[in-house]
Amino acid sequence: MKKTQLEIALVGASGMLARKVQEKARAVGYTVSLFDLPDFNMTDRTQVLQEMTRLQPDVIINCAAFTNVDGAEKEQSLAMVVNGTAVGYLAEAALTVNAILVHVSTDYVFDGQKTTPYVEADAPNPQSAYGRTKLAGEQAIIQSGLDKYFIIRTSWLYGPGGNNFVETILRLAAEREQLRIVADQVGSPTFTGDLADAIFRLLDLSASPQPPAPSLYGTYHFANEGSCSWYEFACEIVTLAKLQGLPIKTQTLLPIRTEEYPLPAPRPAYSVFSKDKYLVATGAEIPGWKDSLANYLKSRNNL
Ligand SMILES: NC(=O)c1ccc[n+]([C@@H]2O[C@H](COP(=O)([O-])OP(=O)(O)OC[C@H]3O[C@@H](n4cnc5c(N)ncnc54)[C@H](OP(=O)(O)O)[C@@H]3O)[C@@H](O)[C@H]2O)c1
Numbered sequence: 612m613k614k615t616q617l618e619i620a621l622v623g624a625s626g627m628l629a630r631k632v633q634e635k636a637r638a639v640g641y642t643v644s645l646f647d648l649p650d651f652n653m654t655d656r657t658q659v660l661q662e663m664t665r666l667q668p669d670v671i672i673n674c675a676a677f678t679n680v681d682g683a684e685k686e687q688s689l690a691m692v693v694n695g696t697a698v699g700y701l702a703e704a705a706l707t708v709n710a711i712l713v714h715v716s717t718d719y720v721f722d723g724q725k726t727t728p729y730v731e732a733d734a735p736n737p738q739s740a741y742g743r744t745k746l747a748g749e750q751a752i753i754q755s756g757l758d759k760y761f762i763i764r765t766s767w768l769y770g771p772g773g774n775n776f777v778e779t780i781l782r783l784a785a786e787r788e789q790l791r792i793v794a795d796q797v798g799s800p801t802f803t804g805d806l807a808d809a810i811f812r813l814l815d816l817s818a819s820p821q822p823p824a825p826s827l828y829g830t831y832h833f834a835n836e837g838s839c840s841w842y843e844f845a846c847e848i849v850t851l852a853k854l855q856g857l858p859i860k861t862q863t864l865l866p867i868r869t870e871e872y873p874l875p876a877p878r879p880a881y882s883v884f885s886k887d888k889y890l891v892a893t894g895a896e897i898p899g900w901k902d903s904l905a906n907y908l909k910s911r912n913n914l
Pocket residue numbers: 622623624625626627628629646647648651652653654673674675676677678693715716717718745765766767768769773
């Protein structure tokens with residue numbers, strides 16, 4: 612039977628980003644099939660190829676990953692299989708069924724030594740196991756022979772249904788008088804809803820009546836507009852939460868240096884993206900991080 616709606620296979624469907632991707636996909640008229648542990652394990656090549664061949668999706672969106680950045684330092688081989696090798700299986704499946712592959716990657720592929728926004732052509736140099744495994748996933752796609760792919764690098768994600776910095780700060784701010792937050796790492800917070808919109812803007816271009824230029828596919832950077840340190844991000848969360856009447860105990864936020872809050876995985880000191888490639892391709896506006904944060908907190912309050 613001929614399909615009337617385009618079909619998406621959403622991998623990692625129970626995760627934080629996937630929640631918004633699923634919402635958006637249905638809103639714009641795609642049929643969505645969900646794949647996640649325990650029933651679907653993307654590290655099982657046979658299962659990946661069987662399921663994708665059975666479904667014949669038009670698009671495979673991969674939101675699955677080993678996302679525990681510090682945990683990846685200890686569990687490097689598992690992280691590499693999930694974030695690297697298994698992404699190659701998805702690319703192979705996409706090639707087999709002639710689907711577009713959308714894959715999400717990270718600012719942690721960069722070393723953070725730049726002081727101006729990272730462009731897609733900048734050389735990656737990951738400093739953590741997580742970053743190395745995510746870079747391996749990108750390379751697996753590029754080396755697979757698949758032409759129709761979007762690798763979308765993003766940063767500092769938050770949204771409903773996940774463990775993320777916004778939720779952590781709200782929890783701690785309800786419990787503690789004082790918070791100490793790292794102020795010497797700068798990046799761009801990104802709301803999952805905005806990233807989901809960006810994914811579908813790129814997919815729309817690939818589905819336009821004229822066949823897309825081959826140069827449409829490839830790697831893109833996407834984050835909310837503007838940048839801040841984790842400390843500035845936390846200050847904004849606490850300020851907005853107070854304005855919205857959330858129970859906040861915190862009176863003081865103290866800026867600290869990375870060395871004062873040691874973690875197993877090193878983080879880039881600077882990971883702001885240039886989004887010019889995305890802006891030129893889509894002509895879309897990107898919401899500023901403060902606006903998106905305010906909207907998220909409002910909608911979260913109304914849940
Ligand atoms: N969160 C951030 O700040 C951030 C920043 C930059 C980029 N990213 C990237 O954005 C993407 C989405 O991140 P997220 O925070 O939404 O992730 P998430 O909430 O951790 O969700 C990941 C999902 O993948 C599933 N998964 C893990 N291993 C799998 C496997 N072998 N087979 C099938 N599913 C598997 C997980 O299942 P279980 O929960 O059962 O393990 C989970 O449902 C990832 O590619 C991540 O690297 C995230």
